[in-house]
Amino acid sequence: MTARPSIRATRPIAPTEALAPTAAVPTTPLRPHTWMDRAAAATAPILLAMSIDLPQGLKVGYVFALLLIPVWLPVLARFREARLFGVLGLAAIAMGAVLTAFSSAGQSTSQTLLAGNSFMVLGLVAGTGALLWARTVIGAPMVAVWFGLGMVAAIPLGNGLSSVNVWRFGLSLPLTVLLLALAWRWSSRLMEFAVIAVIGVIGALNDARSGSAMLVMTAALVLWQLRPSSPGGRGSTVRTLLGLGVLAAAVYTIAQAVILGGLLGERTQERTQAQIDTSGNLIVGGRPEAAATVELVANRPLGYGSGALPTLSDILSAKTGMSFIGYQPNNGYVERYMFGNGYEVHSMIGDLWVRFGLLGAALVVLLFVLSFRAIGDGLARRAASALVVWLAIRMLWNLCFSPIDSSMLLTMLFLGVAFVPVATRHRTDPSGTVALRTLPSPRSAVRG
Secondary structure, eight states, rough: OOOOOOOOOOOOOOGGGGGOOOOOOOOOOOOHHHHHHHHHHHHHHHHHHHHHGGGGGGBBHHHHHHHHHHHHTTGGGGGGTTHHHHHHHHHHHHHHHHHHHHHHHTOOHHHHHHHHHHHHHHHHHHHHHHHHHHHHHHHHHHHOOOOOHHHTTTTGGGGGSSSSSHHIIIIHHHHHHHHHHHHHHHTTTHHHHHHHHHHHHHTTTTTTTHHHHHHHHHHHHHTTTTTOTTTTTOEEEEEEHHHHHHHHHHHHHHHHHHHTTTTTHHEEEHHHHHHHHHHHHHHHOOHHHHHHHHHHHHOTOOOOOOOOOOOOHHHHHHHHHHHHOOOOOTTHHOOOOOOSSSSSSHHHHHHHHHHHHHHHHHHHHHHHHHHHHHHHHHHHHTOOOOHHHHHHHHHHHHHHHHHHHHHHHOOOHHHHOOOSSSSEEEOTTTTTTTEEEESSTOEEEEOO
């Protein structure tokens, strides 16, 4: 019988290296992956991360992931809730089309918009499946590394370099993903803290308030994993999540005090104070679109449709909600950005609900569950890498406060590394690499 490998509690390991049943199960040699498998497993995250556009909302990475359906579709069964995610995603696409058909009786619709929104969710499902398959070939850390390289390669292709704040809109996310992925691949806690410190400071000095706060939370949670523990002890997931809530409140309070004290610059101080003056709260004042979302969902709880175009009544309802919290909506932003081409309410919760109805909302619930599980279980086992923790925190933020279009890349990467294999146990292959075997089938294995 093959001896179980020793895994140090403080080493950042893949989510798939979680604690697993220890019962002995007959093992059979794994089929070695060919060079074509490894090439495809590296190419998929690169193309998905580069996000190269094609007509009708398609992307090169989506097409490549769809071509890989024969290899990644069977892999979904090896991961908890992966098949549920796929089914919900496809069902949401169909629901968006049905709602659009119903909406066409009383408002204008756009087939181009319908196709773009449908391909976006289809690409998320297919891309996640491709990344999960790539995990079984090259491991989760290397999937993240290749994905980060793809994001960095795409920097010149985007608009970030021409924006006023190049760091915030062009460089910060690609560099964070790539550097934290490399630290995960090299099992280096020191590199994780160094990356968080450097990028966090640069972000704080470039008006990236939320981004820096999420890095501070990541550093605190990674550091918390290094505390001494009794042999065989295991943390409580519930206590871990409660601690996460306390930490979030503390980071919010301290960050707000630092900003209002002028330590991060006069411009950041003035913008923050103006948002607080709007509604008495930084989060609500900074995201008035949430009030518009409440009005829209209250008016039509079943959703509007992925191809529906807003009516004047929708715009007025949104403005009413935003005015209620003290925001002045008659500034052109509502008409041009939020309702200029479909519905955009600046949160994944609102975007999925409005465009795909209750099935979109169900998808949101699943994403919340996966995010809390990634943090709670990973920290309770002291096995979470800084990248996975940061992605989970970022996922929670994007669900509440970021548009779905700009959240797609990190959502895909998060799902690609955060899904946990079902009923697994550790195994070591001849090279000493930790692998996981899915039960009861002795042939299915997932490398961490």
